[in-house]
Amino acid sequence: MTDILSKYKNTHFTELPTPAFIINEDKFNLNCQAMLKSVNDLRLKTGKNILFRPHVKTHKTGQGTVRQLGHGVINHYERNTGSILVSTFSEARGILDYQESFGEKYVDDIAFSIPVCIPQYMTRLANTANRVKTLRVFVDNEEHLNNLVEYGRLPGDKKWSLFVKLDMGTHRAGVVTESSEFQSLLKKILSKDVKEVAELYGFYAHCGHSYHASSASQAYQYFEDELKAVNNAAKKVVDMDESLLAKSLVLSVGATPTTTAVLHAKPDLTEYIRNELIGTLEVHCGNYCLYDLQQVSTGCxxxxxxxxxxxxxxxxxxxxxxxMLTDTGVLALSRETSTIAGFGYCINPDEILNDKFTSKGEWYVDRLSQEHGILKPHAEVNCPNLLKLGSKVTILPQHACITMAQFSYYFIVNKKGTVVDVWTPFQKW
Ligand SMILES: Cc1ncc(COP(=O)(O)O)c(C=O)c1O
Incomplete structure (x- = not known):
């Protein structure tokens, strides 16, 4: 998108054509830095090696990914991860192309965060594995294992690396640890056929329903649930195969509400991590680099x-x-909601870059159709000032991930609001 960049570089964001998606670079960097520091703090508090694996699905860009890994946002000696999560082949391919274009190895470990071991995807998975030191796949069904056995080992005679996805109550992907399916899945993972082509890396828990939390302490409770679930799963597998080294199992937990709540961690969980957890803890999350109204609604x-x-x-x-009518319909904002009313808050463009603003603005997006957005004043605003036609409005979206997926590029602005870069996301599958 160099042509877009050369056209708009140094333009103030309020002069950009609309609808557009704008990223405040400073805040993005600070959010990445805060999460990395919070994981570092947890390491220090517990005295344990804790891994970190950011999900890149919110922005789907090379530039965003390297910041999530700490490049340019924390000291190089504090940087200790090259692991990411992706949810599409496009994200994996785009990020590998991006690093190759710089001759860098920012990413050396990719976990595919959806269970995709079906025949249609096996070759694409193997091709991805061929381009990165380690690829990890999710399994939550015995058929996934059959498909891996059918496919055989990866190029270079490498074995597949497996994360067993747990269902934490979101009832999306995953197996419930107390179910008979879980027992049979573990049994199969430990079978000779599967062991020939794949090895268990660890257990993965993501409380998607933590998005319904309404306070940091409630979100923190979900973090505890995630921790206990992966630990419980690890104990079960170690009971089934005593040759498995518990410490070598990676226990991956997190979601943006739960990991953001860790910023306010209570000491009792620190004790649990230090004394009870039998595997190596990994923390994962994605949306935190942007945040949005859904995250604000969790109170975190x-x-x-x-x-x-x-x-x-x-x-x-x-x-x-x-x-008022705007050009920010469903195609610019998505139809995502939360306990915060409407489809987005209009913050005054003069305030939105400020890192201290407190007002929620006068207007919010009350209704949407494909291209139309209807702004209404908040109930407590008497005599709202209708804006002149052509005025720019800046809207905090409900769900950054889905909103951003609708834009072919994002404008990156500095503290003063001028465009310094344009990032292009690796969209679709
Ligand atoms: C399986 C999985 N893991 C991790 C994440 C990242 O979660 P969050 O964006 O809440 O941090 C997601 C997001 O949808 C996910 O689906």
Missing amino acids: VAPKNVAGFVLGSVLSSYPTRAE
């Missing part, structure tokens, strides 16, 4: 921490119903 972060927003324009206004 403030609106001022949100690093990305949608820029729109006022297209018309309706004084009798005190509403």
Whole structure:
């Protein structure tokens, strides 16, 4: 997107064509730094080696990924991860291409965060594995194992590396540790046929339903649930095969609400990690580099921490119903919701880059259709000022990941609001 960059470099974001997605580089970097430091703190508090694996699905870019891994945001001697999660082949391929274009090895370990071991994807998985030191795949079904056995080892005679995905109650992907399916899955993983082509790396828990938490302490409870579930799973497998070294099992936990809540960690869990956890802890999360209103609704972060927003324009206004029309419809904001009313908060463009703003603005997005957005004043705002047609509005979205997936590029702005870069996401599958 160099042509977009050369066209708009140094332009103030309020002069950009709309709808557009803007990333405040400072806030993005700070969010990455805070999470890395929080994991480092947990390491220090527990005296344990704790791994960190960011998910790249929110922005799907090379530039965002390297920051999540700490490049340019923390001291190089504190940087200790090259592990990421992806949810599409496009993300994996794009990020590997990105690092190769610089001759760098930022990423050396990719885990595919959806169980995709079906025949259609096996060759693509093997091709991805061929380009990175380690690829890890999720399994939650015996058929995944049959497919791996059928495919055989990876090129270079490497074995597949398996994360068993646990269902934490979200009832999306994963197996419940107390189920008979879990027992049979473990038994099969330990069978001769499977061991010939694959080895167990660890257990993976992601409380997607932690997005419904309404306070940091509630979100923290989910972190505890994740920890106990992976530990329990590890104990079960070690009971089944005593030759397995518990310490070598990686127990991966996290989601943005739960890991953000760790920033306020209580000492009792530190004790649990130090004394009870039988494997090596890995923390994973993704959305935290941007945050959004869904995260604000969990009580773990403030609106001022949100690093990305949608820029729109006022297209018309309706004084009798005190509403305005914008070009930020579903295609610019998504139809995601949370306990925060509407589909986005309009923060004053003069305030949105400020890292201290507290006001939620006068307007919010009340209704959407494909291209139309309807702004309404918050209930407590008397006599709202209708904006002049053509005015720019800046909207904090409900869900950054899905909102951003609708933009072909993002404008990166500095503290003053001028465009310093353009990032292109690796979209689709
Ligand atoms: C399996 C899995 N792991 C990790 C993540 C990252 O979660 P979050 O963005 O809440 O940090 C996601 C996000 O959807 C996910 O689906």
